[in-house]
Amino acid sequence: xxxxxxxxxxxxxxxxxxxxxxxxxxxxxxxxxxxxxxxxxxxxxxxxxxxxxxxxxxxxxxxxxxxxxxxxxxxxxxxxxxxxxxxxxxxxxxxxxxxxxxxxxxxxxxxxxxxxxxxxxxxxxxxxxxxxxxxxxxxxxxxxxxxxxxxxxxxxxxxxxxxxxxxxxxxxxxxxxxxxxxxxxxxxxxxxxxxxxxxxxxxxxxxxxxxxxxxxxxxxxxxxxxxxxxxxxxxxxxxxxxxxxxxxxxxxxxxxxxxxxxxxxxxxxxxxxxxxxxxxxxxxxxxxxxxxxxxxxxxxxxxx
Numbered sequence: 001x002x003x004x005x006x007x008x009x010x011x012x013x014x015x016x017x018x019x020x021x022x023x024x025x026x027x028x029x030x031x032x033x034x035x036x037x038x039x040x041x042x043x044x045x046x047x048x049x050x051x052x053x054x055x056x057x058x059x060x061x062x063x064x065x066x067x068x069x070x071x072x073x074x075x076x077x078x079x080x081x082x083x084x085x086x087x088x089x090x091x092x093x094x095x096x097x098x099x100x101x102x103x104x105x106x107x108x109x110x111x112x113x114x115x116x117x118x119x120x121x122x123x124x125x126x127x128x129x130x131x132x133x134x135x136x137x138x139x140x141x142x143x144x145x146x147x148x149x150x151x152x153x154x155x156x157x158x159x160x161x162x163x164x165x166x167x168x169x170x171x172x173x174x175x176x177x178x179x180x181x182x183x184x185x186x187x188x189x190x191x192x193x194x195x196x197x198x199x200x201x202x203x204x205x206x207x208x209x210x211x212x213x214x215x216x217x218x219x220x221x222x223x224x225x226x227x228x229x230x231x232x233x234x235x236x237x238x239x240x241x242x243x244x245x246x247x248x249x250x251x252x253x254x255x256x257x258x259x260x261x262x263x264x265x266x267x268x269x270x271x272x273x274x275x276x277x278x279x280x281x282x283x284x285x286x287x288x289x290x291x292x293x294x295x296x297x298x299x300x301x302x303x304x
Contacts, residue, residue: 003075003101003132005164005190007040008221011079011210013259014049014062015269022058023270024065029304030215030269031069037218037301042070043077043104043134043210048255051079052109053273056087060094067098077102077134083109085121089128096129103129104166106136107145115151119158126159133161137178138168138194146174149181156185166210168194172201179205195247196221199240202228213246216261216291217300242294249290253277260284264291266303 012034015026034042044066045051045059054062063078070076078100080091085108092103105125107118126133135155139146146169155162165182167175175191182189183205190207198209202225214221224243227236250258256272260279264287271278279287291297 002163002188003041005041005075005134005192005207007208008038008211008214008218008225009041009043009192009208010034010039010214011043011046011212012049013215013255013262013269014045014054016271016273018270020271020273022061024061026269027062027065028069030267031066033267033301033304034214034218035070035073037214038222039074039211039214039218040208041075041077042066043079045079046104046210048212048258049079050255050273050276051081052083053276056082056090059091063091063095063100064098067100075101077104077132079104079106079136080125081106081109081136088125092125092129092131096131100131102132102134102163104134104136106138107147112145115148118145118147119151119154122155122162123158126155126161131161132163133159134164134166134190134192135162136166136168137174138166140169147178149177152178153181153185156182156189162186163188164190164192164207166192166194167201170194170197172204175201175206176204196224196243197240197247198224198228199233199236212250212255212258213243215258215267216246216250216265217296219300220296245290245294246296249287253279253283257283257287261287261291264288264297265300 015023017023078095082088137147179191193201193209195212224239256279
């Protein structure tokens, strides 16, 4: 019950038609694009995939496409977090039924659960299926609710299928705290940076990242990871500066700016479902100027 999670992994956006309905054919093209351009794993639907704006039926339909199209070329994990815990359990069972390689889940939404409540939730989720579990730590999204080293220790000792964590606190002290505990207990545990902050995370035990910018510039993301692994600190720092600038661009009106950037790169994936905004022509034009200044337009693939 283990998979290898390392390198630049893609947590994809969700293509939608002009009427905001699911665009499954474009999702197929997007998945294949990520595999062909070097993604080492696929995970869907994270928050940039508009997970909270999709129905359970829609999430199942997209998940089925992801498993079918990737077809074992790289691991596919399904994000099962939902507002209702029972929906999360249903999505986890569905992920197993369709042949996904793992599930990923964030701490429960909106409430402020105790450490014991979070522990109980993840134990229930992980023991409900025979799939590897990836936890997702993002205190900035969830009003400070977060994993600690102690909670991580308890879950690793209880759950043999707890194999990885997406750590998106953007706090090196927190990343180190969890990494120190996890890797001591489970040396093959994968600590995965929430986005492209690889330069600070790889030296602390990071195995890779769940990429946002990979939808725009997969070459740049891979170059950063390779520089980090090779210990080329000066080059890694220069590439990290560039990707940090991209992250600041995309997280403004996230994820609509990311979808707008994909239009610029010839890979349109439709609007962002309300109440999130959709990047209009003016926003797309601004994104294009930023990508040009960074040299992205000349060095990255255009179209599918």
